[in-house]
Amino acid sequence: MNVLRIAARMAVGGSLLLGGVLGSGVHAADDAANPSLTDEASLALANATSVVEKAKVKGALWTTATGALTQAQEAAKKQDSAAVIQHAAVASEQAFLGMAQLGYPLMGN
Amino acid sequence: MKKLIWLISCLGCLGAVANVQASPEDDRRSVVQGVQKKFPDIKFEDYVHGALAFSPDAKAQYDAVMTFPPYDAEIEKGAKLWETSFKNGKRYADCFPRSGKNVAGNYPMFDEKTKKVVTFEMALNQCRTANGEAPYKHSDMNTMGLLTAYARTLSDGMRMNIKVEGKDALAAYESGKRFFHQRRGQLNFSCAGCHISNVGNVLRTEYLSMAPGQATHWPAFRGGDYSLFTLQRRYAACNQMVRLVPLEIGGEEYNNLEYYHSYLSNGLPLQASVFRK
Amino acid sequence: MNQISPTLRAAGACVILIAGFLQVARADEPKAPTGQELAFDNRKGNCLACHSMPGDAKAVTSTNIAPPLLDMKGRFPERAKLYAQVWDATKANADTLMPPFGKHRILSDDEINKVVDYIYGL
Known part of the structure; x- marks a missing residue:
């Protein structure tokens, strides 16, 4: 009978787990309908976009900067502010490094 | 007054820099001599074969493809x-x-x-x-x-014959030269770093071609699927590899680069539409 | 037994389901690459593009661009100096071809440490 009780408990645990998974899915869908990022995330994304544009104009834009900006934009679509901030920071840093590179000494002279 | 002296001394410096600036012909000669010194056995004319000039096997393969070009x-x-x-x-x-x-x-x-x-x-x-x-x-x-x-x-067969005459032409040439020697992309490479300073060395498995001759054989049909590459498309691909977002094909930066780059091939015979790996 | 078997079956299904989830989670989490893997990977360290490694039979390359990686402990008695070299080789040699793996964030600090540990053993 002990085995039965454990099995029953597992069944309950399993359904709770399933409920949790499904529940979080529903929750995410709710969030998507409410398009809002934190102020910090919006600002980070706007900054990254403008720094990447500057680097592009100078012909100094790294593919890693555009890659990170795309990830930040994707995260913004999913309303994931933390991810937006993380990817936007990488995009800005990589774009700044690309522009700073124009000041490096020339090679093979 | 101090400012004026400072300004004059700065102008003096600029003048000195301008005086020691090498002419395009000096640039070309020094790049060609660099290759000659390192590879005295490779004939100048063979620079048009690029990396193939270092590898008889690869050259034989190339010759086979060129007998009946599949493209x-x-x-x-x-x-x-x-x-x-x-x-x-x-x-x-x-x-x-x-x-x-x-x-x-x-x-x-x-x-x-x-x-x-x-x-x-x-x-x-x-x-x-x-x-x-x-x-x-x-x-x-x-x-x-x-x-x-x-x-x-x-x-085909015509010698490259690029002219840089006058101050504005020289400025365009210098801008192309700067691009060639400027580190770009996250990986921090420049054209010169590989094709002048490390010419003939092997990058993992590939020989690095010499800059003189590189501009003579475009467009090229490249790789297993013989994709068509103009010279500037090749620039874009190279920039992409070092993780730089390519500049505009046909834009002023690449045009100036092509101007300098082609000058380095002066005196070498053209042959368009060749095969390249 | 007949009465309890449906419950048991359901429980069993749940266990399998949970196990499945766990497995998916484990598969999603990428296995952290070793220092050697980072060194060989041409999207990461790509050391073999420019360095041979005579001490590692798995290191296949024909390169002759940069010094072979051997006797690294002899050449870099201080591990920190080797780390600094990988982080930004242009500091020691302005004309070097070696990418500044740390300065340009090509590798993370953790990845550089793994690569340094690996080549330090060569």
Whole structure:
């Protein structure tokens, strides 16, 4: 009978787990309908976009900067502010490094 | 007063820099001599083969492909584009001296009127617009690429003959030279770092070709699927590899780069539409 | 037994389901690459593009661009100096071809440490 009780408990645990998974899915869908990022995330994304544009104009834009900006934009679509901030920071840093590179000494002279 | 002295001494420095600045011919000679010193057995004429010049095996493979180039049909398409009359009855051949024979080696040339470098592709487009046709996109291999795949073969054997005359032409040349030597992309490479400083060395499995000769054999059909690459498409691919977002194909930066880069090939014979790995 | 078997079956299904989830989670989490893997990977360290490694039979390359990686402890008695070299080789040699793996964030600090540990053993 002990085995039965454990099995029953597992069944309950399993359904709770399933409920949790499904529940979080529903929750995410709710969030998507409410398009809002934190102020910090919006600002980070706007900054990254403008720094990447500057680097592009100078012909100094790294593919890693555009890659990170795309990830930040994707995260913004999913309303994931933390991810937006993380990817936007990488995009800005990589774009700044690309522009700073124009000041490096020339090679093979 | 202090400011004035400072300004004058600065101007003096600039003057000194300008005086020691090498002429394009000095640049070219020093790059060629660098290769000659390191590889005295490779003939100057063979620089047009690039990395193949270091590897008899790869050269033999190349020769085999070139006997019956599998991409001949593509060059034929280009010939058709070249031969087809515009709506006004004129043809490309009417836009160039010698009906377009032995002209490509004069490009890029510097146009004193617009103060800009004019590539052969630009001259082809000028021919189109002068005759009422829409210009091709420089990055479009199915039009511009194919057209040059034939048009440039009309200059096979012509020696590269780039001229840098006058202050504005020199400025464009210097801007291209700067691009060639400037580190770019997250990986921090420059054209010169590999093709001048490490010429003939092996990057994992590939020989690094010498800069002189590199501009003589475009467009090229590359790789297992013989993709058509103009020289500037090759620049874009190279930039992408070092993790730089490529600049505009047909834009001023790449045009200036091509100007400097082609000057380094002066005196070497052209051969268009070759095979490259 | 007949009465309890449906419950048991359901429980069993749940266990399998949970196990499945766990497995998916484990598969999603990428296995952290070793220093050697980072060194060989041409999207990461790509050391073999420019360095041979005579001490590692798995290191296949024909390169002759930069010094072979051997006797690294002899050449870099201080591990920190080797780390600094990987982080930004242009500091020691302005004309070097070697990418500044740390300065340009090509590798993370953790990844550089793994690569340094690996080549330090060569």
